[in-house]
Amino acid sequence: MQLKIQPADTSRPGFAGLVTGLDIAAGVSKEQAAAIEEAIDLYGVLIFPDQKLNDEQQYQFSEHFGPMEQATGDIAQKSERRLSMNINDISNLDKDGKVLKRDDRARLFGLGNMLWHSDSSFKTVPARYSLLSGRVVPQSGGNTQFADMRAAWDTLDEALKEECLDLICNHSQLYSRGKLGFDDFTDEERKKWAPVKQRLVRRHPRTQRLSIFLSSHIGGIDNWPVPEARLFIGDLNEHATQPQFVYSHVWKQWDLVMWDNRVLMHRARRYDHSVQRDLRRTTVSDAVSTLDQVIV
Numbered sequence: 446m447q448l449k450i451q452p453a454d455t456s457r458p459g460f461a462g463l464v465t466g467l468d469i470a471a472g473v474s475k476e477q478a479a480a481i482e483e484a485i486d487l488y489g490v491l492i493f494p495d496q497k498l499n500d501e502q503q504y505q506f507s508e509h510f511g512p513m514e515q516a517t518g519d520i521a522q523k524s525e526r527r528l529s530m531n532i533n534d535i536s537n538l539d540k541d542g543k544v545l546k547r548d549d550r551a552r553l554f555g556l557g558n559m560l561w562h563s564d565s566s567f568k569t570v571p572a573r574y575s576l577l578s579g580r581v582v583p584q585s586g587g588n589t590q591f592a593d594m595r596a597a598w599d600t601l602d603e604a605l606k607e608e609c610l611d612l613i614c615n616h617s618q619l620y621s622r623g624k625l626g627f628d629d630f631t632d633e634e635r636k637k638w639a640p641v642k643q644r645l646v647r648r649h650p651r652t653q654r655l656s657i658f659l660s661s662h663i664g665g666i667d668n669w670p671v672p673e674a675r676l677f678i679g680d681l682n683e684h685a686t687q688p689q690f691v692y693s694h695v696w697k698q699w700d701l702v703m704w705d706n707r708v709l710m711h712r713a714r715r716y717d718h719s720v721q722r723d724l725r726r727t728t729v730s731d732a733v734s735t736l737d738q739v740i741v
């Protein structure tokens with residue numbers, strides 16, 4: 446089998462790649478992992494169809510790409526979890542595998558994934574790569590969309606670029622969920638998810654390209670009044686998620702989708718809440734906070 450990487454959508458050749466000629470479950474060489482990392486530098490998001498993986502195989506493959514994150518951003522307590530702490534549970538299922546009730550707290554919290562975001566931007570050291578495996582996917586709906594934050598930066602006018610360059614944003618899951626009117630947090634969760642600071646503009650250490658580091662977890666900008674900060678971030682978000690910057694992934698069972706959280710945002714789309722959707726995410730951590738990265 447020969448590893449082959451090509452544009453997933455020929456109308457947008459520089460965003461979203463399709464990877465074939467690879468059997469991840471059988472093990473991936475260092476050389477193959479290096480080729481994948483080079484491809485994701487270009488495409489931002491990679492689709493690997495027909496990868497029938499279990500949790501261990503998914504985790505082992507992810508380990509090629511850096512230090513692994515634990516699923517500390519999930520709302521389920523350890524005793525209520527369906528999956529190990531190595532896996533983010535991106536499903537609508539309880540620990541017995543039953544579809545959550547419409548008003549279940551874990552489901553309502555999970556709806557936050559339908560807002561544009563970058564994974565773990567609410568952690569001091571945010572996520573580098575996310576790898577999402579489609580174990581059970583709905584017949585229709587439930588697509589995942591990706592928006593290219595490099596293209597968004599490149600097309601910002603010069604005055605706005607100048608204004609953004611040194612801004613520091615405050616990120617928290619309390620802010621993203623707050624936007625949906627979900628504020629049902631325990632004191633422990635409020636403490637665990639207290640806001641962290643991230644730069645608004647970041648430079649990718651491998652490609653050297655700049656991008657806007659947007660996420661629905663943003664609730665404020667240092668030294669700005671909150672309403673003004675939220676309007677400003679809202680405007681950037683509108684710019685960054687225009688159709689020409691967006692790729693929509695339509696899931697098939699056993700797709701594995703890998704993306705670089707440093708250069709794109711993503712969100713889930715609606716689906717019938719009474720049908721199963723079981724996606725599982727492994728997450729590779731970045732090395733340092735964006736505050737410790739040099740951008741100029």
Ligand code: OGA
Nearest residue numbers: 535558588589712713726
């Ligand atoms: C995630 C996520 C979107 C989706 O796994 O981090 O945001 O479509 N998923 O489920």
Ligand code: MN
Nearest residue numbers: 558562563564
């Ligand atoms: Mn996500």
